[in-house]
Amino acid sequence: MNTQPFKTAIALFGATGDLSSRKLLPSMFHLFQEGSLKDNFVIIAVGRRDFSDEDFREMAEESISSNKKLENLDGLGSFLQHVFYVQVDIAESSTYKILKDRFEELEAQFDTAGNRLFYLAMPPQYFTVITDNLRESGVTDTQGSKRLIIEKPFGRDYDSALALNNEITNTFDEHEIYRIDHYLGKEMVQNIEVIRFSNSMFEPLWNNHYISNIQITSSESLGVLDRGEYYERSGAVRDMFQNHLLQIVSLLGMEPPISLNSDDIRDEKIKVLKSLRRVGEKDVKRHFVRGQYDEGLVDGEAVPKYRDEENVADDSNTPTFIASRLFIDNFRWAGVPFYVRTGKRMKEKETKIVVEFKEVPKNLYYQAEEDDVLAKNLLVIRIQPDESITLHLNVKDYAGEKDTKEIKLSYTVAKQDLSRTVDAYENLIYDCLNGDSTNFTHQEELMNAWAFVDPVNKVWENSPAAFPNYQSGSSGPVKSTLLVSRDGFKWWDV
Incomplete structure (x- = not known):
């Protein structure tokens, strides 16, 4: 500080x-x-x-x-x-x-x-x-x-966000406007850039030659509580996906900036958002899954379905869950799926990033037994509740019957380091006082994010879903599992 x-x-x-x-x-x-x-x-x-x-x-x-x-x-x-x-x-x-x-x-x-x-x-x-x-x-x-x-929320769609921004800029110039996204104030989110750009072992591998897929999960065990009226207007797309999660996608996918200047970092994030493959209305079902929680058990306690929450319509079509398959159509990421999911009333509260590396060209171990394969090499960045970085590797199994076993090299942020700030908001208020807009959303980032999600919202708002479709305390709708398994992958529970 x-x-x-x-x-x-x-x-x-x-x-x-x-x-x-x-x-x-x-x-x-x-x-x-x-x-x-x-x-x-x-x-x-x-x-x-x-x-x-x-x-x-x-x-x-x-x-x-x-x-x-x-x-x-x-x-x-x-x-x-x-x-x-x-x-x-x-x-x-x-x-x-x-x-x-x-x-x-x-x-x-x-x-x-x-x-x-x-x-x-x-x-x-x-x-x-x-x-x-x-x-x-x-x-x-x-x-x-x-x-x-x-x-947030800054608008409900592209047109309303543009109109809102035009009105505000009558009073404040763009460089004076700090659109806060508290996810960007979290220490481990800010650590993404450090992990990528200060470690020679990762940056050469950070591309479609070595990475098979990247997964981002942000799940909550709580429901909407007393925020039903707000959530009916926003849903999972506007509440989490359009802002927090697409910001994380841009940090994971961006090219190295020429400096740590806020404008240089923002320029690279904007390029990622511009490179997101736009999904036409007819293809929404192939790339996106929506869900709404049913009643169930969370931590052993019975909880109501979303439609029974206070200030929620009995026939609500609002999604409380979204899973998506994204592609960044540029030279670095061509062909690599980014799987993103978020939902309420899931089995646990966590936000994590899982980078799955491609397998070695030839598995020299257990060739005779098809069921025996090497463990996947994963880089897991856990944002909450425990902030940590874990690297999953294969090593020789000295005591077991197999040749290899999986180990995890892990770093967890110390409690004394976490006590430097009481909340992500503290980091962001400090940055604003310092005139540093790096971890705030620029107008162009905002507009590109809305341009990407608007077709999805349009399809879902005009077509009622068979809700509820996932039980409280679960991992979400079955279709979200199929979204990943169709490509030969799975959601990592690590």
Whole structure:
């Protein structure tokens, strides 16, 4: 983290909401503990409730104190003295003058150099309302930098995302917009580039000559809980696949950038998204599988089906699972399938990447017995819950009857290293304060992702499925297994 503290004033819209309570305030406090925020910063919490500064500070103290990832609360009292509250009706432009006046008052008090960060922890329907009012009220007129962090979903499809972006860029330039994807803040996701580009043993093999397929799995054991209304609008495609998982695909598939500059890295990721083989509507069924969870047992407890969840339609056609077979049509990856799946109410919570290398040209061991084959060489990058890297190899079996056995060379991130940050959001807020947009989604990345998934959404939304089609606590629909087995592969449970 930066040893030179940032000078900044942060306006946190949606400050009384769940995201701010669970993630953002603890992350900002930990940045304060680490020294990235020190004397010359202020947080202006923006909400519609009639709170005083002290009211909000009490709420913030409770949120931060209850965060189990914080090792201690040293400095909490000092941190809270930098936290203030402003009541604003976000739809009423006249109330933004209160925010403007508070900015100017507190910037003078804390010497923040006019640097303003606006964090919209709000539903997307309010994005343009807020940015338009910030511009019209003069809140974005500042002598320092101005930056905007916005949460997903950014649009529902290509056209709505383009319209939303055009509206926001009336107030903020592209380089000032930080579209947050918390997956890109996870340490092991950021480690993908390091693994690929700093190890001479991997980069020469990272192509279609040596890799047979790559699998990305992001499964959850939980259902939609109290987010049924949101999930009915998004589903697995918009909630996970279009953003988080296609971002991981781009990191795995990108060419080496000419530098670690954010623009150079983004350029290579965009090339991957442009190279994704577009799937026509008639081919969606061959390359994509959708699912919706039925009732079942998870951790020994009976759970309801998706259609019985709160705020979910009885005949809902919303997928809670998606599996896909992707191809990157370029020189490096021609012919290599990327299998991607994500779903709710699956047997366990995990996010992992499995790189399966091709077999040796000739198996010299157990030629007489067809059932005896070498174990596959795999590189497993586990993103959550345990962050680790494992390499699966064959070695001589000294004690057994066979000539070879499989071993696993593994590295697990130490707990003391994980304690450097309380959440992926902390990394991303830090990057934004530092003006580093590497781990945020650029407009062109966003638009190419929507262009890829729009045909899939169109087909699925216009054709009802035979839901529910997978039991809670399982690995998903049977068809997702067939999607991989047709190519001679299997989903790796490693």
